[in-house]
Amino acid sequence: MRKAAAYPSGYLDSASSEPLHPAARETLLAAYERGYADPRRLHGPGRDARLLLDNARAVVAECLEVRPDEVTFTSSGTEAVHRGLLGLRPSGTTVAHSAVEHSAVVHAATWAGDAAEIAVDRLGRVDPGLGGGAGGIAGGVVAVQSANHEVGTVQPVAEIAAGLAVPLFVDACASMGRLPLPRGWDALAGSAHKWGGPAGVGVLLVRKGARWRNPFPQDDRGDERASGFENVPAALAAAAALRAVVTERDEVNARQSALVDRIRTTVSAIPDVEVVGDPADRLPHLVTFSCLYVDGEALVTELDRRGYGVASGSACTASTLTPSRVLEAMGVLTHGNVRVSLTRDTTAEEVDGLLAELPDVVRHIRAEAGL
Amino acid sequence: MIEVDLELDCRGLLCPLPIIELGKRYAEVPVGGLVAVVATDVAARTDVPAWCRMRGQEYVGEDAADDGAPRYVVRRLS
Numbered sequence: 158m159r160k161a162a163a164y165p166s167g168y169l170d171s172a173s174s175e176p177l178h179p180a181a182r183e184t185l186l187a188a189y190e191r192g193y194a195d196p197r198r199l200h201g202p203g204r205d206a207r208l209l210l211d212n213a214r215a216v217v218a219e220c221l222e223v224r225p226d227e228v229t230f231t232s233s234g235t236e237a238v239h240r241g242l243l244g245l246r247p248s249g250t251t252v253a254h255s256a257v258e259h260s261a262v263v264h265a266a267t268w269a270g271d272a273a274e275i276a277v278d279r280l281g282r283v284d285p286g287l288g289g290g291a292g293g294i295a296g297g298v299v300a301v302q303s304a305n306h307e308v309g310t311v312q313p314v315a316e317i318a319a320g321l322a323v324p325l326f327v328d329a330c331a332s333m334g335r336l337p338l339p340r341g342w343d344a345l346a347g348s349a350h351k352w353g354g355p356a357g358v359g360v361l362l363v364r365k366g367a368r369w370r371n372p373f374p375q376d377d378r379g380d381e382r383a384s385g386f387e388n389v390p391a392a393l394a395a396a397a398a399l400r401a402v403v404t405e406r407d408e409v410n411a412r413q414s415a416l417v418d419r420i421r422t423t424v425s426a427i428p429d430v431e432v433v434g435d436p437a438d439r440l441p442h443l444v445t446f447s448c449l450y451v452d453g454e455a456l457v458t459e460l461d462r463r464g465y466g467v468a469s470g471s472a473c474t475a476s477t478l479t480p481s482r483v484l485e486a487m488g489v490l491t492h493g494n495v496r497v498s499l500t501r502d503t504t505a506e507e508v509d510g511l512l513a514e515l516p517d518v519v520r521h522i523r524a525e526a527g528l
Numbered sequence: 529m530i531e532v533d534l535e536l537d538c539r540g541l542l543c544p545l546p547i548i549e550l551g552k553r554y555a556e557v558p559v560g561g562l563v564a565v566v567a568t569d570v571a572a573r574t575d576v577p578a579w580c581r582m583r584g585q586e587y588v589g590e591d592a593a594d595d596g597a598p599r600y601v602v603r604r605l606s
Contacts, residue, residue, distance in 0.1 A: 431582055449582055450548050472543055472571050480543065480571040490578040491571045492544035526548050 166507055167464040171351075172306060172331065172443045172498035178353030181398035185355060188390035196387060197379055206389050207379070213389070216396035217360060220403045221338055229361040229382040230392045234330045234348025235261040237359035240382065241344035242300055243269060243372035244363070245324040250297020255283045255312070256486035262300050262328050263482070272296070280435045281308045281487045285316035296323065303329040303339050307470055307483040307496060308434030308445045314339035324367065332440060333360065334402040335410065343367040352402050353501065354395030357388060405501070410441035413499045416508045417444045420497060423512045427519055433489045443498035445470070447484070451493030451522045459518050460495075465511050468496040493519075529591055530601050533561040539597055543571035547579050550602065554585070557604050565600045566593045576600040 168176070177185075192209045194202035210230075218225040231237040238261040246252060252266035253273040266272035273295040277283055283301055299321055304311045311332070318325050318341020326344050333347030344367060349358035363369045363382060376384035402409075421432050421444055429449035448456065453471025460467055468474075470481030471494045480491035497511070534557050538546035546567040554563045565576055573590070577600075580587040586603040593599045 429582060431578075447578075449579065450544055450551055452544055472569075480574065485574045488574060488577065490582065491574050492547065526544075528548060528551060 166504075167510070168466045168500060169497045169503065169507070169511065170466050170468050171500040171503075172440075172496060173468055174350045174356065175353040176500055177355060177394075178398035178401050178501070180401040181354050181394040184397035185390055185394035188393045192389035192393060196389060206387075209393050210379075210387055210389050213392040213396040216400050220334070220396075220399045221360075221362065223338075223362055224365060227362050227365055229363065229380050230387060230395075231359035231361050231383060232357055232385060232388070234346060234351065234359040237346035237348070237361040238262055238328055238330070239265045240372065241346045241361050241363070241369075242266065242298065242326040242328075244369040244382075245298045245326050245344050245367065246372070247297040247368075251295070252298055252300060253296030254300035255302065257281050257283075257305050257307075257310075257483045258300060258302055259306055259328055259330065260482075261330075262302070262326075266300065275299075275301075277486050279487055279489070281305050281310040281433070281483060282435065283312050283317060285313035286320060287317055298324045298326060300326045300328065302331065303327055303345075304332040304336065304440045305434065305483060306331040307481060308487070309439035309443045310435040311336070311438045311440065312339075315341045318342065334399050335406060335441060344369055349391075349395035349398065352399055354398040355391045358391045358395040360395075402501070409501050413442040413503070416499055416503065416505060417441065419505075419508060420444050420512065421446075424515065427516050430519070431490060433484070433487060442500075443496060445494065445496045447490035448493035448495070448519050449490060450526055450528050451519055452526075453492055453494050455522050456493060456495060456518065459522065460511070460514065463514050463518070465514065467511075468498070470494045470496065529593070529599070530562065530564070530588065532564040532601060533557040535564045535566060535599075538565055538567040538569075538572070540568060542569050543575060545569075546572045547575050550576065550579060551583075554602065554604055559604055559606065561604050562588065563602045563604065565602070566597050567600065568597055572600060573598065576602065 192206050194206040196207035196210050214225050214228045251270040255275045324343040327342040330348040334352035345362040347360040350356040424446050432446040453469040454473040457469045472480040484491045577587040588601040
């Protein structure tokens with residue numbers, strides 16, 4: 158398969174950021190010519206910008222099977238998470254969130270008060286019956302992700318929603334575009350650069366009729382849930398990428414799932430290496446494993462030297478110097494951790510190349526530690 | 529404090545060094561014997577039980593050393 162020339166071979170970190178989809182690149186350049194004006198103005202260029210923004214909203218709504226008036230563009234996935242989650246929280250209440258949420262959710266929940274954490278099992282999955290417990294949920298709003306950004310496990314969102322008496326916020330940043338949205342949410346967030354749109358575009362969905370109030374200062378834009386001058390070209394490019402990704406996903410997901418299966422099988426055969434996350438009910442493009450006695454930073458650095466860009470949840474690779482909360486909550490090894498995530502045009506040759514290097518890299522690092 | 533056959537002082541060591549120390553030295557105790565890892569690095573709280581699961585040993589539990597440092601106790605099964 159032909160590689161896109163825009164980024165180097167061996168980039169296996171699409172879960173951090175997917176390279177810009179070709180459909181987004183074309184749209185972005187064209188939209189900069191026409192989408193510069195203020196969409197609220199009544200002159201021709203303003204109407205043009207308004208048309209492009211409405212078009213972006215309509216495309217996103219169609220791709221996600223929601224109403225256009227449920228779609229808001231934000232300046233990032235993180236901003237969509239903050240607005241979505243905090244807007245659902247009844248005043249004076251706290252947030253309950255799964256123990257494996259993205260830090261954007263955790264920080265927003267903590268900002269709102271003493272957050273409650275919902276435990277997960279060894280695969281990183283929330284108990285689907287959590288809402289039916291005798292004690293109920295300690296919080297005015299519950300946050301559960303659609304799928305885990307570090308280990309790929311898909312959460313039983315619809316089952317959780319069915320048993321809840323409080324509003325549900327879903328962080329869908331890891332899955333938006335790749336998988337259909339789950340059912341049962343009141344507000345939901347996505348991030349364009351995770352599906353191949355440009356960075357700096359988030360998508361906030363608020364279900365019609367949901368009790369959502371802007372948690373931040375109002376702004377006088379066209380969309381009352383948004384603030385700041387809209388990045389019309391980027392929103393349109395994000396929408397174009399989303400449409401392309403949704404159109405292609407049956408083919409791309411099948412190809413990525415097969416490559417991930419190959420990684421899971423090969424890596425499991427390396428001594429003292431554990432693949433983590435759900436083996437079947439998972440995101441198609443990412444896989445995570447931990448190597449006993451191996452320093453995560455040394456592993457990532459050596460793989461980079463050999464031409465492969467991967468992420469790690471190990472403490473030594475984090476700005477906070479604490480291990481991944483996701484791996485901790487699952488009770489799996491936090492050191493020697495690697496997350497491999499495929500781009501839409503990652504080839505079998507690239508994956509095989511990584512798998513050929515990996516046993517040698519692990520053996521080498523262990524030998525240096527005297528094992 | 530649980531009485532053990534071998535105590536490994538891993539205070540101040542960062543991950544994965546406490547686990548490497550455990551992997552290198554646990555066989556110094558007889559099968560059925562107890563090893564304690566005293567580690568200040570928070571990753572050890574997850575990684576010692578995970579090591580036990582992956583290596584077929586038994587995680588007994590956590591207590592604290594005299595100075596308050598967390599102490600993770602393992603039983604050698606094989």
